Amino acid sequence: MKVKIDEENFDEAFDQAYRAWTPTNVPSGITALFRDPTLASLRSDSPPFYHLLKALEDFSSEPPHVLPLTSTLPDMKADTKKYIELQKLYKERSLEEKDKFKQLLAKRGARVDEETIDSFVKNAHAIRLLRGRRWGAFDASSAELGGFSTSSYSWILSVV
């Protein structure tokens, strides 16, 4: 395909080739979120994030089993005309998929403001759910400490 030795766009294609042979799927971190128990017992007053997550699960369960497309294109070696044409293709498709996502969300009767939906769809590949625990919960669980209780820890400290 490359006809001249200094065609940087082909060198770039070679460098980015991993994107071609890496299958596009739903990332494992996102699939793990789909298993969150809150999704199974989703109520109308649940936080909007969970409604969005459920709609995302619905979206990705349909072929081609991917997350909604984002319109963000990385910089690449290309002339302006071709880059803009490509950008338009991605933008149009991402809008189509966002509409589909909104329909799925509406089907569940969830009301989420447009700005949050836009942000969610744009960042769908990187959403996170961080779980913390109440202070002292870890110390109180001897199972998690491997049978090592906090009282014996205090005893060791006193010896030291």
Added chain:
Amino acid sequence: MTASRERRTLATLPIFSIVLMKEKIGLLHISSSSFITSSHPSLTSSQKPSGMTRENQFLWLSTKPASLPSLQYNSTNIRVRSTSSLLGQADPILVIETHPETPPSLRIDKAFPALLEYANAIDFAKLDVTDHGHIPFVIILVRVLEDWKTSVSYCRKTHLISAEFTRYSIVENSQPRMLRSRNLKPLSRR
């Protein structure tokens, strides 16, 4: 640290409220200040484990249902050694804008119809040298994949493209014979 000074310090830290809690300041002061009800996460520091537990229980309970995260920093001096720990407690924090370093998928291997049509419509051989040197890599890769799917080395079962195919297609420009001899066997075994 006096109570009024502490209040001023908190007011000047809009992102992360820092609370230095000593036993003598006590929780009564903390409960009366308004920062607890604001939307700031908190960082607390204490030296006595009993105080830490009490303070964090207070933060845990008083921030519900706002689910504000609080971090507890503790340091203990044992003779000449110093140990420290940073522990956090929080209800689920739901983050949408995480600003990851991983770029989102360009969906090259699952090209949507318009992208596929656009890539297939380009006749690489007929382009002049300047245009040829400015085809975006996304289009090149979509075409390489499409070419590979029609080649003998394509394995429908796995849909895995070999690195060798990509290399010979894009850079070496010598796809046919070498690939047929080198790639057919490994792919058919998959």
